[in-house]
Amino acid sequence: MEKFRSGYVSLTGRPNVGKSTLLNAILGEKVAIVSPKPQTTRNRIVGVKTLPDAQIIFIDTPGIHKPKHKLGELMVKEARESAKETDVILFMVEPGEPGSGDKFIIDILKDLNKPVFLLINKIDTVKKPEVLPLIDAYSRLYPFKEIIPLSALAGDGVDGLIKTVTDYLPEGPKYYPDDMLTDQLERFMAAEIIREKIIRHTEDEIPHSVAVEIKHWSERENGVVVIDANIYVEREGQKGIIIGKGGSKLKSIGTAARLDIEKLLDTRVFIELRVKIKKDWRGDERILKELGFN
Numbered sequence: 001m002e003k004f005r006s007g008y009v010s011l012t013g014r015p016n017v018g019k020s021t022l023l024n025a026i027l028g029e030k031v032a033i034v035s036p037k038p039q040t041t042r043n044r045i046v047g048v049k050t051l052p053d054a055q056i057i058f059i060d061t062p063g064i065h066k067p068k069h070k071l072g073e074l075m076v077k078e079a080r081e082s083a084k085e086t087d088v089i090l091f092m093v094e095p096g097e098p099g100s101g102d103k104f105i106i107d108i109l110k111d112l113n114k115p116v117f118l119l120i121n122k123i124d125t126v127k128k129p130e131v132l133p134l135i136d137a138y139s140r141l142y143p144f145k146e147i148i149p150l151s152a153l154a155g156d157g158v159d160g161l162i163k164t165v166t167d168y169l170p171e172g173p174k175y176y177p178d179d180m181l182t183d184q185l186e187r188f189m190a191a192e193i194i195r196e197k198i199i200r201h202t203e204d205e206i207p208h209s210v211a212v213e214i215k216h217w218s219e220r221e222n223g224v225v226v227i228d229a230n231i232y233v234e235r236e237g238q239k240g241i242i243i244g245k246g247g248s249k250l251k252s253i254g255t256a257a258r259l260d261i262e263k264l265l266d267t268r269v270f271i272e273l274r275v276k277i278k279k280d281w282r283g284d285e286r287i288l289k290e291l292g293f294n
Helices: 019-027 070-084 100-110 128-139 158-168 186-201 236-243 245-265 285-290
Strands: 005-013 045-050 054-060 088-093 116-120 146-149 211-219 225-233 269-277
Touching: 005 019, 005 100, 005 158, 019 045, 019 054, 019 158, 054 158, 088 100, 088 158, 116 128, 116 158, 128 146, 146 158, 186 211, 186 225, 186 245, 225 236, 225 245, 236 245, 236 269, 245 269
Parallel strands: 005 054, 005 088, 088 116, 116 146, 225 269
Antiparallel strands: 045 054, 211 225
């Protein structure tokens, strides 16, 4: 009888290389928010993939970058600590020569003594003759256990990745029920969905300056979920961008978020959004703790 395997797998890499997209592709469901803007992921997102012979707990971490404020420091610390705790590390890159950010992460990996896979994402955007030189460039920097080209968005190579990861896991028990995809609370996922819609509907300066806090969550007798959420920004101008002319932008954000949250909860949802200013909140440790960034 084949033994059951289980373990933790960390997804790491520079911001915006496709880690959250890959996690969603692996699970077949959206558990991590995705946007074209870098540093979208701020918290450690756990995704659970249960197979007949294995259970893989994937940890999607914030992209590792040079922090510019206290929030950035917490994000990078989260990514480093997650990598230390896992059985396998998946280091994701994009096509192109290794940059200073990639080399910075590789230096961190050298101290961890863990099996590391190199995942070359967006492989569908490059020609085949360009792949081997790319693999060679990274292989000179680190002795990767496996090198896997894939496309997280298209799903190409994802099944092969899951099979290969399973082979590296130790024998162990099931840590989560078969039908569980993530350990994230519904309140957290709803706040992340709202933040994703803000990122997608606003200017480049907004993504890193916004936080969402669920202030009230209740369920009516008819099953409708009522959510009151505060959107925090750092400056008056940012508040105006999110609200939009006559409140039009905020209304669009609320509608888009409501539709996704209704899919998540499988019930009707009513959302009330308010935009508030917390000046320079990303550099204030007290405010960060209030917002759940520990």
